[in-house]
Amino acid sequence: xxxxxxxxxxxxxxxxxxxxxxxxxxxxxxxxxxxxxxxxxxxxxxxxxxxxxxxxxxxxxxxxxxxxxxxxxxxxxxxxxxxxxxxxxxxxxxxxxxxxxxxxxxxxxxxxxxxxxxxxxxxxxxxxxxxxxxxxxxxxxxxxxxxxxxxxxxxxxxxxxxxxxxxxxxxxxxxxxxxxxxxxxxxxxxxxxxxxxxxxxxxxxxxxxxxxxxxxxxxxxxxxxxxxxxxxxxxxxxxxxxxxxxxxxxxxxxxxxxxxxxxxxxxxxxxxxxxxxxxxxxxxxxxxxxxxxxxxxxxxxxxxxxxxxx
Amino acid sequence: xxxxxxxxxxxxxxxxxxxxxxxxxxxxxxxxxxxxxxxxxxxxxxxxxxxxxxxxxxxxxxxxxxxxxxxxxxxxxxxxxxxxxxxxxxxxxxxxxxxxxxxxxxxxxxxxxxxxxxxxxxxxxxxxxxxxxxxxxxxxxxxxxxxxxxxx
Numbered sequence: 001x002x003x004x005x006x007x008x009x010x011x012x013x014x015x016x017x018x019x020x021x022x023x024x025x026x027x028x029x030x031x032x033x034x035x036x037x038x039x040x041x042x043x044x045x046x047x048x049x050x051x052x053x054x055x056x057x058x059x060x061x062x063x064x065x066x067x068x069x070x071x072x073x074x075x076x077x078x079x080x081x082x083x084x085x086x087x088x089x090x091x092x093x094x095x096x097x098x099x100x101x102x103x104x105x106x107x108x109x110x111x112x113x114x115x116x117x118x119x120x121x122x123x124x125x126x127x128x129x130x131x132x133x134x135x136x137x138x139x140x141x142x143x144x145x146x147x148x149x150x151x152x153x154x155x156x157x158x159x160x161x162x163x164x165x166x167x168x169x170x171x172x173x174x175x176x177x178x179x180x181x182x183x184x185x186x187x188x189x190x191x192x193x194x195x196x197x198x199x200x201x202x203x204x205x206x207x208x209x210x211x212x213x214x215x216x217x218x219x220x221x222x223x224x225x226x227x228x229x230x231x232x233x234x235x236x237x238x239x240x241x242x243x244x245x246x247x248x249x250x251x252x253x254x255x256x257x258x259x260x261x262x263x264x265x266x267x268x269x270x271x272x273x274x275x276x277x278x279x280x281x282x283x284x285x286x287x288x289x290x291x292x293x294x295x296x297x298x299x300x301x302x303x304x305x306x307x308x309x310x
Numbered sequence: 311x312x313x314x315x316x317x318x319x320x321x322x323x324x325x326x327x328x329x330x331x332x333x334x335x336x337x338x339x340x341x342x343x344x345x346x347x348x349x350x351x352x353x354x355x356x357x358x359x360x361x362x363x364x365x366x367x368x369x370x371x372x373x374x375x376x377x378x379x380x381x382x383x384x385x386x387x388x389x390x391x392x393x394x395x396x397x398x399x400x401x402x403x404x405x406x407x408x409x410x411x412x413x414x415x416x417x418x419x420x421x422x423x424x425x426x427x428x429x430x431x432x433x434x435x436x437x438x439x440x441x442x443x444x445x446x447x448x449x450x451x452x453x454x455x456x457x458x459x460x461x462x
Contacts (some may be wrong), residue, residue: 156321157374157414160314195314198375202413209414243412245375 075113075191078306084110084296098270098277102296107268107307110296116249116257116265117200118191119293119304121165123263125172125182127290134173136288140262141166147260148206151213161203164196204257208249209238211256222252248301251280258282264292268305271298315373316343322417335421344369347383348421352429364388365424366400367417368450377411379452380420392434395427399444401451403437405458 081103088095111118127133141162148158168190171182180186191197212219216234223237224230232240241247249257258265265282281292294305323340331337331348338347346367352358364383370376382390382400390400397403406415406423415423437443448454 153414154416156318156325157416159321160317161413164314194372194375198372199314202375206414239412239414240410243414244410245412 075118075188075197076111077188078109078111081108081110081305092272094275095270095272097275098272101275101277102268102270102305105307107294107296107305109306111304111306113191113302113304116254116293116295116302117165117197117204118187119295120204120261120263121168121172121182121187121200122184122304123289123291123293124169125184125187131173134169137169138166140288141169144207144210144260147210147214151210153206153210158203158206161199161206164199165203168196168200202245204261205242205245207260208253208257209242211260212238212242212252215256215259219252219256226250254282259284259286262286263289265295266292267295267297267302269297313371314375315369315371318374319343319369319417326418331418332422332425334425335418338364346417348417350421350425350428352425354429356429357431357434358391358428361391363391363428365421367420374413374415377407377452378417378420379450380407380424381451391428392436393428393431394433394435394437397437397440397443397447399447401443401447401454403456403458405456407451408456408458410458 081099085096085099085103088099113119124130124133124137145155145158145162149155167176168182168187171186173181175181182190191200212234220231220234223232223234225232226241242249242253254265254267262284264284264287267280267282268277269280270277283292294307296303296305320343326337326340334351334353336349338349340346346369348365348367349362350365351362366381366383368379370379381402382388382396384390384398384400390396390398395403402424404424404427406412406420443454
């Protein structure tokens with residue numbers, strides 16, 4: 001019961017070392033962030049032996065990185081992966097080696113973002129057969145409100161978020177009221193708008209949560225409190241770490257999301273623990289994707305990997 | 311196009327008007343999409359038997375992505391319940407209003423949670439740091455970063 005600070009207008013974020021709690025930047029901070037200059041890279045000193053850090057410490061390290069990045073746009077233009085490499089050049093050589101490893105596999109670019117959501121819609125937009133991709137995606141999405149109601153969400157808490165996502169996907173083939181179809185540029189703009197971007201991210205959180213609750217027996221063995229390490233009930237885990245804004249998705253959540261959206265996701269784990277870099281594939285039994293969404297994971301954060309093989 | 315916040319609040323309000331509030335909770339005013347008031351009573355046997363409190367919700371344009379600012383009203387003779395998580399200025403230390411806020415929650419869901427927080431209270435007392443907190447507390451409780459140390 002200790003208020004950590006009570007002065008107005010102080011950013012509501014403490015350095016991770018002083019606080020075990022984590023929360024994302026508020027929508028207002030994010031909105032402000034769009035107009036701000038790009039961030040400075042954070043130094044990870046060569047003295048830091050990253051392989052000795054616990055998962056939680058790695059998470060905090062990356063969150064510190066994220067905290068310094070509050071001026072980052074919600075989603076950025078595609079950038080050469082060399083930019084990411086440059087951020088780590090003064091630090092751990094293992095991180096740099098892992099990044100080189102990625103580049104050698106054809107992943108030449110990175111799109112800094114907060115969510116799988118962008119890649120999901122982008123994949124529909126970039127499809128070789130957009131009308132088919134839109135139809136398939138909508139058919140999956142249209143089944144989801146009923147699933148959310150099954151686990152007890154009220155229609156009114158998800159309806160608006162659902163509409164935003166469906167509209168965006170539909171806009172790939174059907175012009176909006178101004179007569180425009182979705183383009184790379186307007187997709188980027190949609191995700192840079194906090195209202196639209198947050199709505200879609202929230203809907204995906206709800207989908208993740210619903211999938212876990214509907215298949216509780218499959219997920220329960222893997223649910224532990226991130227700080228206490230104790231097993232948790234599915235419902236409790238979802239309320240605290242999936243539905244809540246600003247909690248980052250881990251392996252379990254990614255599994256659930258790939259299942260309910262019926263998409264393949266492939267994640268490269270950049271953890272600075274070895275020179276090797278492993279891709280973890282999330283391939284649900286029922287899948288509608290022709291190629292996986294490829295993400296780069298640094299503890300606490302996902303970006304999209306782009307390249308000739310993605 | 312109306313903002314997400316006003317569309318969502320319009321739906322919540324319609325549901326309250328159509329279905330009513332849960333027992334012990336009553337809508338006092340909701341004349342706009344920025345401030346709503348409710349009265350809240352704890353039903354059955356509890357330390358707050360026969361007491362009635364007024365809850366104020368303030369919404370910003372990012373609601374429900376961003377949490378509402380929720381506090382007990384302490385003007386016009388109204389008082390905040392004496393509870394280990396409620397400061398005498400009406401501010402409430404509850405994780406669902408802070409880092410565990412989720413857009414899955416609605417205004418009524420918050421009222422019900424706070425009602426049960428009161429119902430399960432075992433000892434009427436103010437937070438230990440009440441005097442220190444209220445001296446420097448910001449006007450808006452969302453500007454306070456509370457440390458949530460238990461689940462009660």
